[in-house]
Amino acid sequence: MIKLKNVQVKVGNFNLEQINLVVSKGEYTVILGPTGAGKTVLLESIAGLHNVYQGKILLDGKDVTNTVPEERGASIVYQDYTLFPHLTVKENIVFGLKVRHMARPKITEALESICGIFEIQLLLKRLPGTLSGGERQRVALARALITKPEILLLDEPLSALDAESREGVRSLLKNTQQKLGITTLHVTHDFEEAMSLANNIVVINGGKIVQIGKPTEIFYHPSSEFVARFTMARNIFAGKIVHQDAPRIIFQYNGIEISVLSDKTAAQHAVIRPEMIQVTLEKPMATPNTFPGTVKSIVDRGANILLTIDCLPEFECLLPRKQFENMTLSTGKQVYINFLPSSVHLI
Amino acid sequence: MPKFARKAGVFFIRHRLQVVFSIFSLLIILFVLFPLAKIVFLSDKTALWQSLKDITVIKSILLTLYAALITAVIGFILGVPFAFILARYDFPLKGVVDGLINLPIVVPHTAAGIALLFVFGRNFLLGKWFDSIGVHFVDSLAGIIIAMLFVSVPFLVNSARDGFRKVDVRLENVARTLGASPWQVFRRVTFPLAWRSILAGTLMMFARGISEFGAVIILTYYPMVTSVLIYERFASYGLTQAVPIAAILIIICALIFIGFRLFLQRDKKRD
Numbered sequence: 177m178i179k180l181k182n183v184q185v186k187v188g189n190f191n192l193e194q195i196n197l198v199v200s201k202g203e204y205t206v207i208l209g210p211t212g213a214g215k216t217v218l219l220e221s222i223a224g225l226h227n228v229y230q231g232k233i234l235l236d237g238k239d240v241t242n243t244v245p246e247e248r249g250a251s252i253v254y255q256d257y258t259l260f261p262h263l264t265v266k267e268n269i270v271f272g273l274k275v276r277h278m279a280r281p282k283i284t285e286a287l288e289s290i291c292g293i294f295e296i297q298l299l300l301k302r303l304p305g306t307l308s309g310g311e312r313q314r315v316a317l318a319r320a321l322i323t324k325p326e327i328l329l330l331d332e333p334l335s336a337l338d339a340e341s342r343e344g345v346r347s348l349l350k351n352t353q354q355k356l357g358i359t360t361l362h363v364t365h366d367f368e369e370a371m372s373l374a375n376n377i378v379v380i381n382g383g384k385i386v387q388i389g390k391p392t393e394i395f396y397h398p399s400s401e402f403v404a405r406f407t408m409a410r411n412i413f414a415g416k417i418v419h420q421d422a423p424r425i426i427f428q429y430n431g432i433e434i435s436v437l438s439d440k441t442a443a444q445h446a447v448i449r450p451e452m453i454q455v456t457l458e459k460p461m462a463t464p465n466t467f468p469g470t471v472k473s474i475v476d477r478g479a480n481i482l483l484t485i486d487c488l489p490e491f492e493c494l495l496p497r498k499q500f501e502n503m504t505l506s507t508g509k510q511v512y513i514n515f516l517p518s519s520v521h522l523i
Numbered sequence: 524m525p526k527f528a529r530k531a532g533v534f535f536i537r538h539r540l541q542v543v544f545s546i547f548s549l550l551i552i553l554f555v556l557f558p559l560a561k562i563v564f565l566s567d568k569t570a571l572w573q574s575l576k577d578i579t580v581i582k583s584i585l586l587t588l589y590a591a592l593i594t595a596v597i598g599f600i601l602g603v604p605f606a607f608i609l610a611r612y613d614f615p616l617k618g619v620v621d622g623l624i625n626l627p628i629v630v631p632h633t634a635a636g637i638a639l640l641f642v643f644g645r646n647f648l649l650g651k652w653f654d655s656i657g658v659h660f661v662d663s664l665a666g667i668i669i670a671m672l673f674v675s676v677p678f679l680v681n682s683a684r685d686g687f688r689k690v691d692v693r694l695e696n697v698a699r700t701l702g703a704s705p706w707q708v709f710r711r712v713t714f715p716l717a718w719r720s721i722l723a724g725t726l727m728m729f730a731r732g733i734s735e736f737g738a739v740i741i742l743t744y745y746p747m748v749t750s751v752l753i754y755e756r757f758a759s760y761g762l763t764q765a766v767p768i769a770a771i772l773i774i775i776c777a778l779i780f781i782g783f784r785l786f787l788q789r790d791k792k793r794d
Binding site for chain 1: 698716
């Protein structure tokens with residue numbers, strides 16, 4: 177278990193402030209935030225690589241705030257190129273056992289078992305420079321896990337990989353973590369990566385935690401405009417509640433009225449995720465939140481199509497490719513959009 | 524206009540920067556190599572042979588190599604940790620310290636010798652203390668070594684510091700979290716990754732030690748290192764006596780350098 181109590185860290189001009197965080201044993205937690213938010217500093221602080229200015233870090237109930245990194249039992253895996261370039265794959269993997277002066281037969285045994293998990297037997301004699309991105313990351317994970325750490329710290333482990341190997345390493349991460357039950361803290365700026373791996377997501381910005389929750393909570397109920405934007409909610413309208421008849425609310429933005437189902441009594445923003453908006457050619461029958469508009473732009477994103485529909489405010493909608501093709505949409509075309517009152521989240 | 528001239532004109536216009544820069548480069552290469560080559564190839568072969576049989580010359584060459592070697596070893600032991608500190612840690616006045624270490628390169632070496640005399644001379648500070656334990660810095664091997672050390676250590680520190688800077692700190696971080704102590708990290712990760720720069724710096728230091736004259740002559744005229752011997756022969760007997768020894772010293776330095784280059788290249792290929 178990882179527990180951070182009011183942790184404050186200063187690195188140069190950057191400050192991590194008042195970090196309170198609990199990661200339960202065996203849980204996979206993702207720290208999500210933009211570049212420069214302090215994610216890596218947070219991870220490195222847990223690993224013991226930065227001095228904690230204030231507060232406490234507990235690993236499995238033990239106060240390790242002033243413990244040196246080599247005695248914390250927390251292995252870190254960075255984004256790229258952090259295999260020791262002068263050592264072979266095998267020497268890289270057994271590094272952690274060698275520095276602990278483990279007996280040779282035991283090292284061989286541990287090496288065999290970890291190679292089985294990560295399927296890297298054939299790479300052992302090679303130098304890191306000759307490996308592909310995916311292979312490197314598998315070796316780095318094997319090296320981190322062979323020492324049987326209590327905690328695995330991953331710093332953007334998928335960012336340097338191409339789409340295909342990213343998929344492979346992602347499922348490898350998930351499966352190994354579940355198999356070994358190792359407490360994992362994974363840092364990323366990629367929201368989809370966080371959604372697909374995390375039991376819990378911690379959103380961090382400017383050195384502060386801004387929201388902690390299950391992936392669906394972060395996804396559907398962002399606590400602030402920042403989180404909403406960062407999780408690609410896209411349709412974020414600043415306005416006010418004009419009518420309230422709990423749980424029915426009318427939220428007004430720039431003259432248009434949006435029906436909302438919520439128990440909130442005050443709100444400045446209404447958030448509607450782009451994939452929650454239906455686009456139709458015909459006017460749907462008497463549903464609330466139906467607005468006519470014209471297609472302003474079409475962005476092809478492969479599996480999905482991102483449409484901007486001008487209905488006075490602009491709405492961004494995400495359509496599955498198949499549906500888009502069936503509708504034969506083009507810019508300038510008249511359409512209707514509608515969304516359920518329960519799909520609107522108020523902040 | 525003949526075809527060739529037109530082609531040359533086009534070539535010049537397309538590559539004028541390279542052409543102009545190449546001419547300047549050629550000048551500087553000639554300026555450095557020509558005198559060295561001339562002294563080696565035009566010196567009288569019998570005189571060269573005579574010098575090689577001269578016990579004073581042999582003794583002085585061996586003394587020079589020996590002193591430069593000890594200097595390089597001392598420089599390595601003291602300079603590598605300093606270079607590592609400069610590369611890895613921030614401390615007050617770091618910029619000043621980083622610049623000051625290069626002072627020995629810019630001050631006149633005779634002035635450096637006199638400055639050293641003020642500290643290590645028998646009547647001064649450290650000199651007095653060393654004198655009490657039987658180490659003298661004037662007219663002795665120790666004097667040669669401190670003179671060589673003073674003027675050559677910046678080469679090692681600069682090179683090693685740059686080498687350490689090139690090693691990704693994250694590699695050291697990973698090693699720590701894998702259970703390695705700071706000493707183990709240095710021995711198994713940082714040093715092996717920076718060793719090429721460190722070796723290059725040590726060799727530069729060694730070579731600089733061999734060629735040092737100004738600071739050495741102030742502290743130690745006798746026993747004579749080769750550069751002092753060349754000067755002495757030149758001053759007492761003129762050019763003919765000085766040339767063969769100069770040629771020998773140049774050949775030795777060139778051989779060390781070529782050997783080192785070949786070694787580094789072979790090692791690079793292996794990587």
